[in-house]
Amino acid sequence: MKIATLFLLLCLSFSHNDVQAKDLLKACCDKQVPVDDDRYRAIIFHEKRNELYHSSEPWQQMTYDIAGTFWYNSKHFLKQDTLRSGQRTLYSKTSLKGNELLLMDYGSKALTPVTPQLLTEQLLESARYTPALLLQYFREHKVTATRRADTKIYTYTTLIGDIRVTLYINSLSERVDKIGILANDELRGDVLTSISYLGYTTDGLFCYPGQIRIERVNGKLVDEVNLSNYTVVLHPPQLLDAPEDYAVADKKDPVPEIKKARYAGHIYLLNMPHTGVRSLVVEFDSFLLVAEAPLNTINGELIIREARKIAPHKPIRYFTFGHHHPHYLGGLRAFVYAGATILGTPDDETYVRYLATAQHSLSPDSLQRKPRPLQYEIVRDSLLISDGNMSMMIYHIGEQSGHTRDYLVYYFPQEKMLYEGDLVWVRNNGPAVKAGPTQKGLYKAITALGIDVREVLQSWGTGFPDYKMDISFEDLKQSVTAP
Structure with missing residues (x-):
């Protein structure tokens, strides 16, 4: 009898954990990016971003100061910003909604041609500012918890293209603590980007981080994004207009020859x-x-x-x-x-x-x-x-x-x-x-x-x-x- 009772309790425990993990993704979405709310959250950000460059020694970095505003809901992410490095000042605009990506990159006056790879890249790039779009992606694709890392953190892992993405959700706060992005770099191999969301602020039923720390290239590069002035708006600005012939086209790599x-x-x-x-x-x-x-x-x-x-x-x-x-x-x-x-x-x-x-x-x-x-x-x-x-x-x-x-x-x-x-x-x-x-x-x-x-x-x-x-x-x- 005792063995049967213990077995039943274990089954109930595992069942409870599975339900908790299943509901946790929904609860996290409801707190950070409610699906049924079409309004936009507008946030001002200041960013320190470090990049490897054509340097005189390996691993040397160049630091960029970036400031701007982004808007988002569960389906749409927009951003406009100004980048400063030394005497240079450059501007960019981004609008990502489903399979429509409009990107005017730094120093360009034309829209960037869109490939499936660029769509994935910009979906992951949006996580530097908010986990909203990735949360919704995981929910729409019915990604389940793959394991319980400890007593309070659940992990959800899926492939987006050929990139392995993992959400780390805190079951106590029902918030995203971290996102891990593991991608292949043809020179450096498996390259991990870790995005940590810190200093959450709650505004009514919704919450957003006050600071985001991004470690890239296996910790070689460390960036910081600070968020402020959270507001709710009905309509974001129309940053860019989609061309009539908008299309997502595969990039044709040149055929290797010697x-x-x-x-x-x-x-x-x-x-x-x-x-x-x-x-x-x-x-x-x-x-x-x-x-x-x-x-x-x-x-x-x-x-x-x-x-x-x-x-x-x-x-x-x-x-x-x-x-x-x-x-x-x-x-x-x-x-x-x-x-x-x-x-x-x-x-x-x-x-x-x-x-x-x-x-x-x-x-x-x-x-x-x-x-x-x-x-x-x-x-x-x-x-x-x-x-x-x-x-x-x-x-x-x-x-x-x-x-x-x-x-x-x-x-x-x-x-x-x-x-x-x-x-x-x-x-x-x-x-x-x-x-x-x-x-x-x-x-x-x-x-x-x-x-x-x-x-x-x-x-x-x-x-x-x-x-x-x-x-x-x-x-x-x-x-x-x-x-």
């Missing part, structure tokens, strides 16, 4: 038009060296396949990259998996290790499926690669490049050729134009090294037909001395 060209007997260039990059393959007596692999593992694997066609029986012993930006380092993981030793500066070792060991569970690559240890060899001032017959020098010119601290260039003394990433911009036609800081930096570095350079080859820039990719040293010199 075009091989031989520069000299043992030096090959692999042009990938879809990336704007030419990679370098150098064939030595018993091994290969590859320099530059743009954007992602897929491109890295494409380069490896083509390199193996050049010399099927020679291993890729080394992979090196001109600097830490994605167009040179993005395909790193394919070379770690292939067993190559990665050549880089001391400043980049920690960053390279982060990329090589990052989880890619949402979109598994070869290294995720079969992990291999990173082999990293440091290039300090210079490194000679030679097989006794031919040689190349890797020089660390760093800040002298005028671009990044870790900048490497590759010199081939027999060919009198120097290969670099993105420092030289000489037009195909017309008189010499005065060189910018990166061009001057490279010229000064070559002069300081005392090396005999006849020609400079550039990796990135194949998408700019007005500029030379193979630049004579005389052209470089003329640009530096031009008035």
Whole structure:
């Protein structure tokens, strides 16, 4: 009898928990975004947003000050704001309602073309300011609690597109405490965004947070949004007008392709038009060296396949990259998996290790499926690669490049050729134009090294037909001395 009674109590307990979890999503919606209320909540916000940028070192951030107003109900989110960074002031407007997205982004005077990916991105972006639209999405899609994290927090998880979204709802307050967004980044792998809602204020039956903390890129970036001046309005402003031909269209990604060209007997260039990059393959007596692999593992694997066609029986012993930006380092993981030793500066070792060991569970690559240890060899001032017959020098010119601290260039003394990433911009036609800081930096570095350079080859820039990719040293010199 006692066992039967205990079993019955456990069943009732589980049943009560299931009902509580089921009703909790509705109760949370009723408090934060009532479905049957078409009025709009209007809130003024001030935001500190940090972004990674084309920086001289990995993980450097730029901070933007943003201020504006947003309006929302259970079906519609609107926002207009002003962004300030240094001397720049930019504006944006957003209206998201179901499958209709009108977005005039910062610095643009035209509406952004809408894709399914952008719709998902902006739905998730709205959670930076209010959980309202995501709450309604979960309710409409009948998402149930997947587990009870502790005595008071219930979690609800679903996929929106290929992004895993989790709501953390407090059963005591019937409010959203946090939203977790796990997405795939082709360079950094599984990237978690955590949005925490703090300092809730109750206005009658409804509540909204006073502060929102957003941790992005696995905590590398931290943003804050402060909310104030909550009001209720019947009609929001008409920020943007939908064009008559409004449509959501899939974005067509360029087809990956690779075009091989031989520069000299043992030096090959692999042009990938879809990336704007030419990679370098150098064939030595018993091994290969590859320099530059743009954007992602897929491109890295494409380069490896083509390199193996050049010399099927020679291993890729080394992979090196001109600097830490994605167009040179993005395909790193394919070379770690292939067993190559990665050549880089001391400043980049920690960053390279982060990329090589990052989880890619949402979109598994070869290294995720079969992990291999990173082999990293440091290039300090210079490194000679030679097989006794031919040689190349890797020089660390760093800040002298005028671009990044870790900048490497590759010199081939027999060919009198120097290969670099993105420092030289000489037009195909017309008189010499005065060189910018990166061009001057490279010229000064070559002069300081005392090396005999006849020609400079550039990796990135194949998408700019007005500029030379193979630049004579005389052209470089003329640009530096031009008035």
